[in-house]
Amino acid sequence: MDEEILYEANPSMFRNKPVMFILCVLLSVVVVGLVILIVWYVQTLATELQVTNKRTILRKGLLSKYTSEVWHDNVRNVQIRQSFFQRIMNVGWIGISSAGQSGLEIAIAGIPDPEEAKEIIDRHRIMES
Structure with missing residues (x-):
């Protein structure tokens, strides 16, 4: 079976x-907020979470690159954190750990619909087992 992207998101x-x-939009009148917004925007564009039918991949960076991937058949734990307001806005933090590592291999905040990403991972983790 070929690998296909099932979920793709930036923070x-x-x-x-x-x-x-x-606050940044209001401060953009004095240029400080505009600089913060631009840096923040570039950071979000340079961070991407992909969930395929076989693995989950986190990519970060524009000039330098960082990539971390976890194959679904190795996933040991998927964690989701959402504050009250994040639940209202349907965004949150997701962390993924595998059987081969002691800590989280993938952790990313501000992801839209983290429950959907978790459901896809769980569905394909079960299919692989």
Whole structure:
């Protein structure tokens, strides 16, 4: 079976931190907020989570690159954290650990619909077992 992308997302800016986003927009009048918004935007564009039918991949970086992947048949634990406001905005933090490592191999905040990503991983983790 070929590998296909089932979920792909970059961290959300406004939905993850709406107060900070609004504050940066207000501060953009004095240029400081605009600089913060641009740096934040570039960071979110340079961070991507992909869930395929075989593995989960986290890619970070624009000039330098960082990639971490976990094959679904090795997934030991999937964690999701959402504050009350993140639940309302449907974003959150997701962490994935595998049987081969003691800590989290993939951890990313501000991901839209983290439950969907977890359900895809669980579904394919079960199919592999």
